[in-house]
Amino acid sequence: MARNILHIDQNCFYASVEMQRHPELRGRPLAVCGNQEERHGIVLAANYLAKPFGVKTGMAIWQAKQKCPNLIVLAPDMAEYIRFSKMAREIYADYTDQIEPFGLDEAWLDVTGSAVIAGDAMHIAQEISRRIQFELGLTVSIGVSDNKITAKLGSDYKKPNAITRIEKDNYKEIVYPLPVEDLLYVGPATKENLRRAGITTIGALAESPVEFLHRRLGKMGVILHTFANGRDISPVQTTEYVPTIKSVGNSATTPRDLCNNGDVRLMLLLLAESVCARMRELMSRCTVVEVYVRDTELRSFIRQCKLPSPSCSSAEMADAAYALFLANYHWEKPIRSIGIRGSGIVENGMYEQTSLFPDEQRRERWERIDKAVDDIRHRYGYMSLQRALIYTDPLLGSINPKDDHTIHPVGYFA
Structure with a gap:
């Protein structure tokens, strides 16, 4: 039986929480940044009004202010972000106990067993999106698919406040043209290695001979080839699951x-x-x-x-x-x-x-x-x-x- 997997990404999470706490800052470019005195002076998150100026996560504060002179800079409040993250997961728990966090602002949900009670995956995604916005004042982007890797591609595909379904009938149309680095686990070094081989899109990766990728990237080449073809059988862990510490x-x-x-x-x-x-x-x-x-x-x-x-x-x-x-x-x-x-x-x-x-x-x-x-x-x-x-x-x-x-x-x- 095909699975129904959601990947939920809370848009500009830290910045969105701050705008919810400080309504007077809505409509202004804003960034949550580390403490300069402790030498953590980088952008941790920026809202969508700051991003068109070129403000990006990981950028030094002085660089961000050069690009956006009117940028509002706020110190992070991790306790508050954790509180909002827990409230979001309480909403997810109304639909499934298979919730696998991916950082504070992202999570995978397996809602396969919820269809009889709560409706199909798209209906559940729409309901969660509405509840997050109404109850927490935040927006989310949600990917809907039959596996975790493709569901994450869906949540990244369109932002903010969007739901994207990617399944077999539209997989190649949506996924194949995407840059190869959009695929989970393709980092800068792997991207460069693939680029030297002429592989710049997920489609090119999916259609490359698996033997060639194995020679070039080892076991990870085989794994990435599987992911690029929309195949991933890894389960969404239950809420009580405690991972083995490696x-x-x-x-x-x-x-x-x-x-x-x-x-x-x-x-x-x-x-x-x-x-x-x-x-x-x-x-x-x-x-x-x-x-x-x-x-x-x-x-x-x-x-x-x-x-x-x-x-x-x-x-x-x-x-x-x-x-x-x-x-x-x-x-x-x-x-x-x-x-x-x-x-x-x-x-x-x-x-x-x-x-x-x-x-x-x-x-x-x-x-x-x-x-x-x-x-x-x-x-x-x-x-x-x-x-x-x-x-x-x-x-x-x-x-x-x-x-x-x-x-x-x-x-x-x-």
């Missing part, structure tokens, strides 16, 4: 630019402590360490390496990340933000190849030390016990990357 990471835009290896070493150690503390809370270890670096010109890279054995030692993680950094960064520009991630997560107690050599014994000692530090900080506060290295730079050392870690609308560590 990685734990943390990144920070630093209080000042990092200018030397010592600065980087300090920040990686701080971040590794927070990541390893989270892994211990999850009773897990990582097998792969990733490091992320972004310079002052917003150029970035990610590198990773495999650990000899699963670990949640902050010293070992910081050492591995620092070695990756030294091998890949040549100080053309200072560094604005940096991050670290442990992936290939395994549970504590899983079978592993043990060793009697000093490296294994050293890892176990460091993990016991980290656990003791966790206990002290839990009782007396994060700043009650610090490494001596942290005091070499009071500004960088003042960061509490675990307790102060926030999820920003624009993710740079992916």
